[in-house]
Amino acid sequence: MNLNKKLFKTEFAGQPKDSDYFPLSVDYEERFYAAGKILGSRFVRREGRPGEEAILSGRIIDRTVRPLFDHRLRREVQLVVTILEIDNESDLEFITLMTASTALAISDIPWNGPVAGVKMxxxxxxxxxxxxxxxxxxxxxxxxxxxxxxxxxxxxxxxIELEGVDAEESEVAKAFDLAQKEIAKMIDWQKGIVKEIGKPKASVHLAEPDAKLVKLVHDYLDGKLEKALYTKDKGEQHRKMAEVQNGLKALLVAEGRDEKELILANQIFERVTDDLVHKKILESEIRPDGRKLDEVRDLHAEVGLLQRAHGSALFIRGETQALVVTTIAPPGAEQLMENMRGLVERRFMLHYNFPPYSTGETGRVGAPGRREIGHGALAEKAVKNLIPTEDEFPYVIRVVSEVLSSNGSSSQATTCGAVLSMMDAGIPIKKSVAGIAMGMMTGPKGEYKVLTDIQGPEDHYGDMDFKVAGSADGVRAVQMDVKIDGITNKMLVDGLAQAKQARLEILKVMNKALAAPRKEISQYAPVILRLDINPDKIGLVIGPGGKVINSIIETTGALTIDIEQTGRVLIAGPNKEKAQAALEAVQSMVKEYTIGEIVQGPIVRILEFGAIVEFGPEQDGMIHVSELKEGFVKKVEDVVKLGQVVKAKIIKSDMGKIGLSMKGVPQ
Structure with a gap:
């Protein structure tokens, strides 16, 4: 096992809190010195808030260790992973999870690990x-x-975190079965460490209500909870559930119950609701909104909603709505991200916004939280390998999802909307991709039911959140979290099969809205033209201090001119005319002129022995006095004047110096 990346891992179990949840936090701290680099801005040479990569790595640890805690625990637990050393070859996710698990396992914190993970x-x-x-x-x-x-x-x-390119479900399931065996080996290794230096687990207080309070809540909810919960409309369901909860609270207050007992009563309410949802699905296959176990909610998709946006789409599944907008930009708009391994350039970006109004609430609006970053990363993973290469489509692409309403799997609505929005923008993506969120209810004897398109109570009280995105040809992305200790390979196989069925159904609806990318980009999108020049002439086009290239941009109205070391030139303009003007200016500068070719331009300088003609940007030639016309010429000014536009033939080209002649050339 390669432990080339050393990590410092700490955990702390604090004092019990009066709360209705288990207070666990996982912090993933990057240190630039781990890679032997001094990074950051010129004015701030220290690490700041976690970057996107650190947040996603921390979420992997959190999602793996959290289900194995007893959630009745009310003492704060904090895991801090600090990277002390890193190489450029090994996988950090593998070693950080292993370290977190080992540290928890040898500590006195009650936990049902160890765990481990593998990159495949x-x-x-x-x-x-x-x-x-x-x-x-x-x-x-x-x-x-x-x-x-x-x-x-x-x-x-x-x-599970998976990025795929039309992976077959059978291959995925087979690989996960083999991964389970590798994980078991690493857990055995950890158990050997625990045996040698592990501490006895502490005896801690668990939040458990007394029997009288349990009976009181059960009696009150009997006959009320099921009627409120099993309501198809989300708004009506929330209203009825709030009435039940408020009635329970009023009863407890009337009996003189204190704040701690009100918190415990709410936990009992949650447990009773959880038991009811499980029982109805496992025993009767009845879901809160009345759907069949494999039924997808009503679907709707449309494109081109925003006229000035380069591409837009609205995707609706049930009460979940995502408005997705695509913007394309010329080279130079790429995002630069700094991490321990250095700078990473992103040509494709997908950002996910989840405002509080999407769930009918008020709250903070601002920088994205960990959840938004995680959901956006999943949708990006599902579509990123559809993006054409820079040679095929030389644009920078940014896709933004605005979740307008959420009741289950807005990340997969984002996936569907992103595909349609990019196609509406004229991005030649390879194929359509759709995503769906699957769920599961499990019983004490190993029985289980897989649910398609989970929402509301199924998401909250279910045992698994299993998001699968893919094309008609295979899997493109998977993300799975559980609230139980885990799932078997058989459960995984069933989940993948049922997800495929739903995915194909969604793709049909998407194809009706827009089956293929538009042939042309939006009239409001920048136009990019390509030109290949001799690399030896790059300096000529750029000019001293960028003077020449900036002059071309200013005079033609182009947006950008991007030149690569290979000689590839990408010229962007707000419209085709301005991009073409800049293209012609560059072409004129780098043009390889041939003897006998006719050029035209103004006289820019008159000398005693001839005249200088400028026939292109930074391109001129001299007409010797003897070449101004047939016969003897006493003075240059007798034939041409300063500023006069003339035509001339190239008669000589030597080391960039061009000789011209007006003899025999009609003016």
Whole structure:
């Protein structure tokens, strides 16, 4: 096992809190010195708030360890992972999760671990565990396959992150079965450490209400809870459930119950509701909104809602609505992200916004939280490998999802909307992709039911949140979290099969809205024209201090001119005319003129022995006095004047110096 990346991992169990939840926090701290670099801005040379990569890595640890705590625990638990050393080859997710698990396992904090995880690379032919970064970059993205991090206990998987390219469900399930065996080996290794230095687990107080309070709440809810919960309309359901909760609170206050008992009563309410949802689905296959277990809610999709946006789409599934907007920009608009391994340039970005009004609430609006970053990353993972190469489509692409209303899986509504929005923008993506959120209810004897398109109570009280996105040809992204200790491979197989059925149904609706990318980009989008020049002439086009290239941009109205070392020039303009003008200016500068070619331009300078003609940007030639016309010429001014536009033939080209002649050239 490569422990080249050393990490410092601490945990702290605080004092009990009067709350109705288990207070666990996971902090993932990057240190630039771990890579031997001094990074940050010129004025702030220290680490600040966690970057996107650190947040996502921290979420992987949180989602893996959290289900294995007793959620009646009310003492604060904090896990802090600090990266002390890093190389450019090994996988950080693998070692950070292993370290967090080992630290928890040897501590006195009550926890049902240990856990472990593995990175899997399947390139369509070979499955590799914990591949080196250079090996991954060499083959990924593949034409078909997946890149995944999966974690769990020795017997079950409880967390999945997967990026795929039309991966077959059978290959995914087979790989996860093999991963389970690898995870078991690493857990055995941790158990050896625990045996040697592990502390006895502390005896802690668990939030447990007394029997009288339990009976009181049960008696009150009998006959009321089911009528309120099993209401199809979300707004009506919330209203009825609030009435039941408020009635319970009024009863408790009338009996003189204190604040702690009100908190405990709310926990009993949640437990009774959870039991009811499980029982109705497991025994009778009855869902709160009356749907069948494999039924998708009503679907709607449309494109082109915003006229001035480069691309837009609205995707609706039940009461979940995502308005997704696409913007394309010329090269130079890429996002630069700084992490421990250095600068990363992003040409494609997908941002997810989840305002409080989407759930009918008020709250903070501002910088994205961890949840928004995680959901956006999942949707980006589902569609990123659809994006054409820079040679095929030389634009920077930003997709933004505005969740207008949420009642289950807004991240997968974002996936569907992103595909339609990009197609509406004229981005030649390879195919359509749709996503769906699956759920599961499990029983004490191992029985379970898989639910398609979970919402509201099923999401809140269910045992699994299993998001799957893909095309008609295979899986493109998977994210799974659980509230139980994990799922078996059989559960995974059933979930994938049912998700595929739903995905194909959603794709039909999306294809009716827009089946293929538009042939032209929006009239409001910048136009990019491409030109390849001799690399030796790059300096000529740029000019000293960028003087020449900036002059072309200013005089033609172009937006940007981007020149690569290979000689590829990308010229962007607000419209085709201005981009074409800049293109012609560059072409004129780098044009390889031939003997006998006719050029035209103004006389810009008169000398005793000839005249200088400018026939292109930074391109001129001299007409010797003997070449001004047939016969003897006494003075240059007798034939041409300063500023006069003339035509001339190229008669000589030597080391960039061009000789011209007006003899025999009609003016």
């Amino acid at each position: 690379l399947f390139d369509g032919n070979k499955l590799t565990f914990n591949a080196k970064q250079t090996d991954i970059k060499a083959v990924w993205p593949a034409e078909k396959g997946f890149l995944s991090f999966v974690s769990g206990t020795a017997e079950k998987i409880n967390m």
